[in-house]
Every structure is written in structure tokens, then in C-alpha cells.
Amino acid sequence: MPGGARGGWLVALLLLLVAGAGSAQAQNGLPLDSVPRGRFRQPTVRVGEIVEYELSSRHAPRQEVIFPDSAADFAPFEYVGRRYTPTRTRQGRSLDQATYRLRTFRLDSVLTLTLPVTVLRGRDTLLVPTAPASIRLVRTAPATPISGPPVLRQSLALRPVPARFNYPYWLAGLAGGLLLAGGLVLAFRSRLRQRYRRYRLRKNHVYFLAQYARHVERFTLSRSLTNMERAITLWKNYLSTLEHTNITSLTTREIVARYQHDADVRLALQLADRVIYGNLFTEDDTETDLAFVLLRNFAERQYAEVNA
Incomplete structure (x- = not known):
């Protein structure tokens, strides 16, 4: 090979090596x-x-x-x-x-x-x-040759469908029921209030009679002054609740004056005071039984008057 040609090949090879080294040194400006x-x-x-x-x-x-x-x-x-x-x-x-x-x-x-x-x-x-x-x-479904759309089979038989809860209609019905109930309450509010008041009065009266009879029975069996005091206290509390007053702290004279000197109230409380505070009590004394009866009768009259 002539000397000039050989020198040209050496120069070209050197340039290729230099270009390769430059590309190995940088990519996008980075090593x-x-x-x-x-x-x-x-x-x-x-x-x-x-x-x-x-x-x-x-x-x-x-x-x-x-x-x-x-x-x-x-x-x-x-x-x-x-x-x-x-x-x-x-x-x-x-x-x-x-x-x-x-x-x-x-x-x-x-x-x-x-x-x-x-x-x-x-x-x-x-x-x-x-x-x-x-x-x-990786495909998991088996490959199938494409030979056109699959053949569809016609079926006109009805399939059973489970019934579903119709929320809109039920909610609308509930809202209508609430509106109707609210209208009835507004229309008959006074009557409903009166009936509820009478129900509470009757319930409280029945409870008073039952408790009062229990205290009287205990007094009859034991002749204990404590049971007599409890019965009279219960009577005063019941009348206070029934008439929305407070007679529990009043004396016998004030209570009698409060009820316009009612004969039954005056006699019953005087008999009770004589037994409780005067200790004038004998085993065969029937005056205390009379006092219980008079107080109960007066409570029933007051209940009938308030309930009317």
C-alpha cells in the first residue's frame, strides 16, 4: 500500500477512536x-x-x-x-x-x-x-381463530326477576302519613291534651287510693302512729299535686280554712291530731278509722271536681 494511502487510513481510524471515546464520555451532557x-x-x-x-x-x-x-x-x-x-x-x-x-x-x-x-x-x-x-x-385466555361473529341463539322465555323494595313510594307514603298525623294533632290538639290530662289524673288517683289503702291496712294491723302519719302525709301530697298547691307545710287550722271549713276535713284532721299529738289513743278506738274514711272521701270529691 502506498505511504500516502496508509497515512490516510491511520488518520481516519484515529478520528473514529476519538469520536467513540467522546460518545462514551457523555450522553445529554452527562457521563x-x-x-x-x-x-x-x-x-x-x-x-x-x-x-x-x-x-x-x-x-x-x-x-x-x-x-x-x-x-x-x-x-x-x-x-x-x-x-x-x-x-x-x-x-x-x-x-x-x-x-x-x-x-x-x-x-x-x-x-x-x-x-x-x-x-x-x-x-x-x-x-x-x-x-x-x-x-x-403472558396471555391466559386461549387463542381462538377469528371466523366471524358467534351465532346467537334466540330465547323469548321470561326470566324470573326478584322484587326490589320501592323506596320512593314508601318514603312518599311515610311523608304523607306524617303530614296527616300532624294535621290531626293540630286539629284536635285541645281534645288530645284534655284526654291526656284526664288520663294522668286517673292514673295518679288510682295510685293514691292503692297506697292510701296500704297505709290504712298497716295501721289497722299494727296500730302504729307512724303508719297514720304516713297516710295523712300521702293525703296532703296527693291534694297538693291534684290542685297544684302546697298544703304539706300548712297546719290543721290553715288546711281547714283552705277548704272553707269543710266538716269532713275538720273532723278527720282533729281526730288525727288528737291521736298523734295528744297521744289520746286506745286499742279499740274507732275514731281513727272514721278519720281515714273521711279523708279518702274528701280526696275522691276533689278528684271528681278537678276531673270535671
Whole structure:
């Protein structure tokens, strides 16, 4: 080979080596070992199955690198979650790693994903994409030859349908019932109030008669002044509740005056005072029994008057 031609070949070979070294030193302005890399941790995936995608980047310790978050474009995959590994620095190089959990519902045989990594350089930012990473889709449904649409079979038989609860009609009925009840209450409010008042009076009167009879019976059996005092106290409390007054603290003279010197009240209370405070009591004394009867009769008359 002539000397001139050989020299030309040597120059061309030297230029190729220099160009290759320059491409190995930088990509997008970054050293080759600083370009982020992404890969799938498994070779295949099924539709809807979670797959892990690992993204890593080696860079200078002072260089700021930002990985994609949930707002990034993961097509043809959908973002599910992620986890980060703390930055590790060894021999003047830092390593950042993140694992993304993705899933897909695409039916392509091969799915490819590339993610951009943001590199901060002062006030400027640089988006560095990763090399495409591929994963193969495994089909679970058997492949069937396409021979036209399937033949449909006609069926006009009625199928039983379970009855469903009709909420709108029931709610409308309930609202109408409430409105009707409210109208009736407003129309007959006075009568209903009066009937309820009479019911309470009758209930309280029946309770008073039962308790009063119990105290009288205990007094008849034991002839104890304590039972007599309890019976008279019960009588005073009942009349106070019935007439919305307070006669429990009144003396016998004041009570008699309160009821216009009623003969039954005056006689009954005088007999009771003579037995309780005067200790004028004998075992065969029937005046105390008369006093109980007069007080009960007067309470019934007062109840009938108030109830009317």
C-alpha cells in the first residue's frame, strides 16, 4: 500500500477512536455512567398483575437528581405505588434507587416503558430519559381463530326477576302519613291534651287510693302512729299535686280554712291530731278509722271536681 494511502487510513481510524471515546464520555451532557437506567424485575407479566420496575441513577454527590412521582406518565402502565432506597455514596459516586409498582391492562405482546429523570444544574433542569425497558405479556385466555361473529341463539322465555323494595313510594307514603298525623294533632290538639290530662289524673288517683289503702291496712294491723302519719302525709301530697298547691307545710287550722271549713276535713284532721299529738289513743278506738274514711272521701270529691 502506498505511504500516502496508509497515512490516510491511520488518520481516519484515529478520528473514529476519538469520536467513540467522546460518545462514551457523555450522553445529554452527562457521563455515560451517570445516565439513569430502568429495568423490570421479571421478564413477563399478566393483565392486571403487579409488576416492579427498578430505576437507578449514579451521579456526583453534589448533583441533584429527581425521580418521577405518581403524576408522571407511566403509559402503557398504571401507577400503583413506589418505595425509595436511601442514597448511598461510595468512592466519590452516589447511587439513587427507586422501585415502582405498576400494572397494565393493555393486550400488546411486548410492553415498553421509559421514564425521564430530572437533573438540576443551577437554575436549569435537564430531562434525561432512560433506555426503553421491555416486558412480555403472558396471555391466559386461549387463542381462538377469528371466523366471524358467534351465532346467537334466540330465547323469548321470561326470566324470573326478584322484587326490589320501592323506596320512593314508601318514603312518599311515610311523608304523607306524617303530614296527616300532624294535621290531626293540630286539629284536635285541645281534645288530645284534655284526654291526656284526664288520663294522668286517673292514673295518679288510682295510685293514691292503692297506697292510701296500704297505709290504712298497716295501721289497722299494727296500730302504729307512724303508719297514720304516713297516710295523712300521702293525703296532703296527693291534694297538693291534684290542685297544684302546697298544703304539706300548712297546719290543721290553715288546711281547714283552705277548704272553707269543710266538716269532713275538720273532723278527720282533729281526730288525727288528737291521736298523734295528744297521744289520746286506745286499742279499740274507732275514731281513727272514721278519720281515714273521711279523708279518702274528701280526696275522691276533689278528684271528681278537678276531673270535671
